[in-house]
Amino acid sequence: MPVDETKRRALLDAIVETISAHAEELTEIDAAQGDGDHGLNMKRGFTAVMSKREAIVAKPLPEAMQEVGRTLVMTVGGASGVIFGTAFMAAGKALPEDPTRADAAAAMDAAVAAVRARGKADFGHKTMLDVLGPVAKALRDPAADIAAAALAAAEATAGMQAIRGRASFLAERSVGGMDAGARSAALIIVAICSAMGDRA
C-alpha cells in the first residue's frame, strides 16, 4: 500500500516538529563545536518546507522527499543545507511509493553515497554520515530498533575527532561533544520511525 497523503503529512509534520522543538539544543551543541547556528539554519529550512506543506504532501512519497530536499538546499545555506538536502533528494529518488524495510535500507544507502560524494566525507569524520551509516545497517536487521540505533549513533560522535565540518578546525579540541548534524539526522530518523510506526 503506498504511503498516502495523510501519512505523508504526518511524516512531514513529525520531522518539522522535532527540528523546531530541538532547535535550541542543536544550536548549543553546534556552539561548542562549530559556530552555533545549526538549529537556526535547520529551522529556517523546515519553515520554508512548511510554507509549501500541502503542495509537498500532495506528491507521491519519492517526489515529496525530493521536494523537501530541494527546498532545504535552496533555503538553509552553509554546508548543512546542501548535505541534508542532498540526503533527502537521494533517498527520495531511490524510494518506491510503497517502501518496505528493505527499500528504506536501499534509500539510506543512496543517501549515504550522495552525502559522501557531495561532502567528500567518510564514516568516522564526525558528521551526519555517522548516523546514516548505522541506520542503514539497522534497517537490514529485522530485530533492530532503528530509532534507538540512530540516537546511539549520534551520541557516539562525541568520541570522534572532527575531520570534516567547521569543528575540524578544533582538531583534538573537537573530541567530547556530539556533532550537531549527526544529532539532527538522528532526530529526523526518530521522527520518521514514529510517524511510520506501523510499517517499520
Place this chain on the structure above:
Amino acid sequence: MKKLINVPESVLAESLDGFAAAHSDLVTLGEERKFVRRARLTPGKVALVSGGGSGHEPLHAGFVGHGMLDAACPGQVFTSPTPDQMMAAAEAVDGGAGILFIVKNYEGDVMNFDMAREMETGRTTEAVLVDDDVAVEVSTFSNGRRGVAGTVVVEKIVGAAAERGDDLAACRALGERVNKATRSMGVALTSCTVPAAGKPTFQLADDEIEIGVGIHGEPGRRRAKHSNADTLAQDMVTAILDDLAGSGSAPGSALLLVNGFGGTPLMELYVMYHAARAQMEARGVTVVRSLVGNYVTSLDMAGCSLTVTALDTEMAALWDATVHTPALRWGI
C-alpha cells in the same frame, strides 16, 4: 549583546537595503535580495560572481563595481549563500563571455557553488578557489586551507583583467596564479558575537589571543598570551613568508594587506602595518603595494590578519588599474 540592530532576524535584510540605497550609483539589489549586482553591466566581459556568508563586510558586496565583481551573493551571517542565489546572480550579469565564480575554501561555500555550477545549464562557468590561510596545516585529513582576506586581492586583480577583456580561461588561470602567490594569517584579540546567537562565539581571557584564527572566529594554530604588535607581526610574517618560500613563491616585491576584523581601530592596524613591513624588509622583501583597513571582517571581532601577495609586474599593474566599488576605489 549590545548591537546597533533591531531584531536579529532582520539584520541582513536591513543591512542589504541600506547598502543598496547608500551606493545606488554603483549597485542594484537583486530580487528577494538574492544578490547585489553592478548598476551598469559591460556586455561581452567575463562576469565575476562571488559570495559567502554575511558578517564579513565589505566582502563581498562592497567589491561589486567597475574593476572588480559583477555580482555578489550574501548568505545569512557566517552561512554560505544557496545555489539559487548564485544561479540568479549568474543569470543577471552574464555578458556572454562566461561566468567566473570566486569561492573561498570553506566547505559550505564550496558545496553550494559546486551545486550551482552543476545545476547551471547553458551557461559557461569556471571557478577559482581561494585558500590563502597558512594557519591551517595542510593534510589529507582536513578540508585544506581556508579562504580569507587574500580573496580581496584575487577579486581585485582578476576583476581588472576581466575589465581589460581577458577571456574566461585567462581570468581563471590568473585567479589561480594570484591565489598561489598569496598567503594570510590572522590573530583574534576577542571573539565576535553572531546576532542570532547573542553571545560570543568563543571565550578568550583578557590576556589571551587566538593565533591563526579564521574569519568566523574558528580556532587556528594555538592560543597564546598576548604580547605586543611587534612580536605578533614577527610571528605572522614569519609564518607567511616561510610558507611562500616553501612553495617556491618567495617574493622580491610584495603587496601587504593589513586587514582589520571589525573591532580594532585603524590606528592599531597601522601599528601592525609598520611592524609587519619592517619584518618583511628585514627578510629582503620590498613592499611595493599596500592596503590597510577593514576589508574582510568577522563582525565585531578584534584583531587583524596579514596578507602578502608576491607581485609580478602584470599583477602589480592590474592591482593599480581603475576600481570603482563601494569599498575600494582608485584611479577614477
